[in-house]
Amino acid sequence: MARSNRSRGRAARAREPHPELDVERLTAGWRRTEVRSGREWNVQPVTEAQAVKAYVCPGCGLDVEPGTAHLVAWRADGVLGDAADLASRRHWHTHCWRIGPK
Template sequence: MSPSRRPRRRDAEPEPLDVERILGGMRRTETRRDGTWNVQSQSAASAVKEYTCPGCGLVIPVGTAHVVTWRADGLFGEEDDLAARRHWHTHCWRIRT
């Protein structure tokens, strides 16, 4: 058998894909005039509640992709920052000044 035609090892199971993590997006940090923010994309499949966007005041309906943001440089610690997170329309977060 030639080296390029070796059979694959069948004893190692491939790790299953975490589709929710892939669709949900990774957390990133953005620095704005008002501080540093954690920003995480929320996929439409993961958006199971209705939220009000603080940027425009309109509802983000169930099943709508959007971003979740919270301070990365808050004074009272990461737990308080995470508890104060907000859900924004992606466009509203991008144009925020």
């Protein structure tokens, strides 16, 4: 039978299961680990193209505007597990992360 290139439609997509949160997929890529003040952090850069939402930088309190390259950081050594650490990630201006929190 020939393969169809038509969309399967909304009803067919509604039956497909929603994928679970894949921590490995979300943390893959350019992620690196850094140690600051005795705590281990996962740090992952976000490119201009990937930055589509505004966030508040915890370092300076100003907005990280959409289209601005920045970093996402979260604890790597949290006691509640990877999913909880990933849920508490924060978006930092690159400069603010370099100079550290106030």
